[in-house]
Amino acid sequence: MTEPLTEKLQHLRTEAKHALDKAADQDSLEPWRVKYLGRKGQLARLIKDISQLDAPARKSAGQLANTIKQELTQAFTARAAVFRDHHSAPATALSGASLPPASSVGHLHPITLSIRRIQHIFARMGFIVAEGPLVEDPAYNFDLLNIPLHHPARAETDTFHTASGSVLRTHTSPVQLRAVLAMNLTPPFSVISPGRVFRSESTDASHEHTFHQLEAFMVGERVTVADFKGVVKKYFSDFFEQNVTTRLRPSYFPFVEPGFEVDMSCIICQQAGCSVCGRTGWLEMMGAGMVHPNVLKNMNIDHTRWQGFAFGGGIDRLAMLRHHIDDVRLFMSGRLDFLNQFS
Ligand SMILES: [Zn+2]
Numbered sequence: 001m002t003e004p005l006t007e008k009l010q011h012l013r014t015e016a017k018h019a020l021d022k023a024a025d026q027d028s029l030e031p032w033r034v035k036y037l038g039r040k041g042q043l044a045r046l047i048k049d050i051s052q053l054d055a056p057a058r059k060s061a062g063q064l065a066n067t068i069k070q071e072l073t074q075a076f077t078a079r080a081a082v083f084r085d086h087h088s089a090p091a092t093a094l095s096g097a098s099l100p101p102a103s104s105v106g107h108l109h110p111i112t113l114s115i116r117r118i119q120h121i122f123a124r125m126g127f128i129v130a131e132g133p134l135v136e137d138p139a140y141n142f143d144l145l146n147i148p149l150h151h152p153a154r155a156e157t158d159t160f161h162t163a164s165g166s167v168l169r170t171h172t173s174p175v176q177l178r179a180v181l182a183m184n185l186t187p188p189f190s191v192i193s194p195g196r197v198f199r200s201e202s203t204d205a206s207h208e209h210t211f212h213q214l215e216a217f218m219v220g221e222r223v224t225v226a227d228f229k230g231v232v233k234k235y236f237s238d239f240f241e242q243n244v245t246t247r248l249r250p251s252y253f254p255f256v257e258p259g260f261e262v263d264m265s266c267i268i269c270q271q272a273g274c275s276v277c278g279r280t281g282w283l284e285m286m287g288a289g290m291v292h293p294n295v296l297k298n299m300n301i302d303h304t305r306w307q308g309f310a311f312g313g314g315i316d317r318l319a320m321l322r323h324h325i326d327d328v329r330l331f332m333s334g335r336l337d338f339l340n341q342f343s
Contacts, residue, residue, distance in 0.1 A: 005046065005049055005050065005053065005057075005061055006060070006061055006064055008046055009046055009061065009064050009065055009068055010064075012036070012042055012043060012046065012068065013068045013071065013072070016032075016036040016042075016043075016072050017071075017072070017075060019032055019035075019036075020032055020072075020075055020076065020079055023079060025083060026080070026083040026084070029076065029079060029080055029083070032076070033076055036072060037069070037072055037073065037076065043065065043068065043069060043072070046065065047062075047065050050062055050065060107340075107342065107343035108342070109331075109339065109342070110319050110323065110331065110339070110342040111212055111315060111316065111319060111331055113319075113342060114315055114318055114319040114322070115194045115212070115214075115315060117239060118192070118194060118214055118235075118239065118315065118318075119192070119194065121234070121235055121238045121239060122190075122192045122216065122235070125190070125231060125234065126190055127190040127191060127192045127216065127218075128189070128190070128191055128192075129191070129192055129193065129194070130175050130178070130179040130183065130191050130192070130193045131175065131193060131195060132169070132172070132174055132175035132178045132179075132193065132195070133169070134168060134169055134195070134196060134198075135162060135166050135167070135168060135169070136166060136167055136168070136169040136174050137166060137174075138154075138165070138166070138167050140174035140177050140178065141167050141169050141170060141171075141173075141174050142154055142167075144174075144177050144295070144298040145173055145174065145176075145177070145254065145255040145295055145298075146254045146255045146292050146294045146295055146298075147254045147255065148254070151254060158170065158199055158200055158201065159199070159200055160198050160199075160200050168197075168198035169197055169198065170197060170198065170199055171197055171213055171215070171312055172193045172194070172195050172197060172213045172214065172215035172312060173215055173255060173310070173312055175191075175193035175195070175215055176191070176193075176215065176217050176291075176295070176299070176310060177295075177298065177299055179191050179193070180299040180300070180301065181299060181300070187219045187220060187221075187301060187306045187308075188218075188219060188220035188221065188223075188306075189218070189219055189220075190216075190217075190218040190219075191216070191217055191218075192214060192215065192216045193214070193215040193216075194212065194213070194214045194215075194315060195212065195213065195215075196210060196211070196212055197210075197211060197212065197213050198210055199211075203329055204329075205326060205327040205328065205329065206328055207328065208316070208328045208329055208331070208332060210332055211314060211315075211316045211328065211331075212314065212315035212316055213312050213313065213314060213315060214312065214313055214314075214315050215310070215311070215312045216231070216310065216311055216312075217291060217308055217309065217310035217311075218231070218308050218309055219291065219296075219301065219306050219307065219308030220306065220307075220308060221305060221306060221307075223307055223308045223309060224307075224309075225248075225290065225309065227309065228288065228290075228309040228311070229246060229248070231309075232246055232262060232288075232311070233245070233246055236264050236285070239318060239322065240267045240321070240322060242267060244264050244265050244267060245264075245265045246262055246263065246264050246265070246285075247262075247263045247282065248260040248261070248262060248263075248288075249261045249263065251287060251289075253287050253289055254292070255289075255291070255292050255295050255310070256287075256288065256289025256290055256291060256292055256309075256310060257289065257290060257292045257293070258289055258290060259287065259288070259289035260287075260288055260289055261284060261286075261287055261288075262284075262285050262286045262287070262288050262311065262313075263282040263283060263284055263285060264282070264283050264285045265281065265282065265283075266280075266281050266282060266283050267283070267321060268321070269281070276321075283321070285313055285317070286311050286312060286313025286314070287311065287312060287313070288309060288310065288311030288312075289309065289310065289311075290307060290308070290309055290310075291307065291308050291309065291310050296308075316328050316331055319331070323342075
């Protein structure tokens with residue numbers, strides 16, 4: 001009895017694959033699935049018969065049935081992916097019997113791709129990558145970064161607090177402290193820390209409660225604003241694959257002194273003026289500055305000998321500019337029609 005059943009299984013395998021190859025469009029896939037792989041389908045019926053075999057035959061037939069089930073399921077998934085990706089391209093395009101089934105391979109999220117791109121750029125400049133926790137001690141997120149209790153960023157409205165008194169980190173700057181205090185780095189050093197951050201605010205096309213930042217800091221005996229300008233110009237020029245210029249405007253952040261806002265020449269209009277740059281020719285990119293002596297002290301670094309710069313900027317914004325994306329919420333939306341464009 002074994003022989004006929006394994007033969008039936010083999011026959012089913014051939015017939016089902018042939019029928020799948022001939023499927024002309026998305027609509028013909030579901031009837032195929034029901035017919036061969038459905039709960040009352042042909043394969044299920046043969047599997048039911050396996051239970052009547054004697055033990056050794058049952059084992060080998062069972063294994064064969066499992067293999068066939070896996071093969072057909074994979075082939076079905078691959079076929080569905082072809083129709084989805086090519087919007088009903090002619091079925092003959094991939095119908096060659098000798099072609100292996102195209103598997104539905106995943107791909108990286110556009111933010112992950114951007115982070116890898118950034119890491120590559122900074123690695124070539126000698127930076128190392130550090131990571132820190134997403135749920136952070138307020139001391140690291142605020143106090144040790146020279147952000148006093150009365151600072152508006154500490155208000156309930158801007159920060160997600162946990163019941164136990166921790167916060168969801170509002171920036172990647174705490175990693176500065178963690179890198180030095182936990183990884184025992186001693187100057188000189190150059191570190192970047194890309195990662196996810198959180199703000200308790202309402203969302204719109206350019207604001208999201210969950211987004212990504214790049215923190216970078218370099219400390220040495222003679223690190224100056226000129227080093228900073230060189231690093232940032234290289235960063236943006238390599239990321240956008242075009243030569244950009246930057247400008248600094250004085251600004252205030254508690255953890256740097258002096259502090260500045262960094263603008264980049266508009267990569268869309270080359271400074272001719274467009275809607276993206278608000279006709280100014282400049283794009284606001286990030287906040288930065290020379291690390292505040294108090295922050296160096298909090299890292300147990302002698303601020304009379306060592307100095308350095310730090311900056312923190314959005315990664316989502318970089319990806320949006322690079323790929324001409326006009327709504328930051330798309331990144332976390334889980335929408336495959338958006339995400340599949342980056343495969
Ligand atoms: Zn522009």
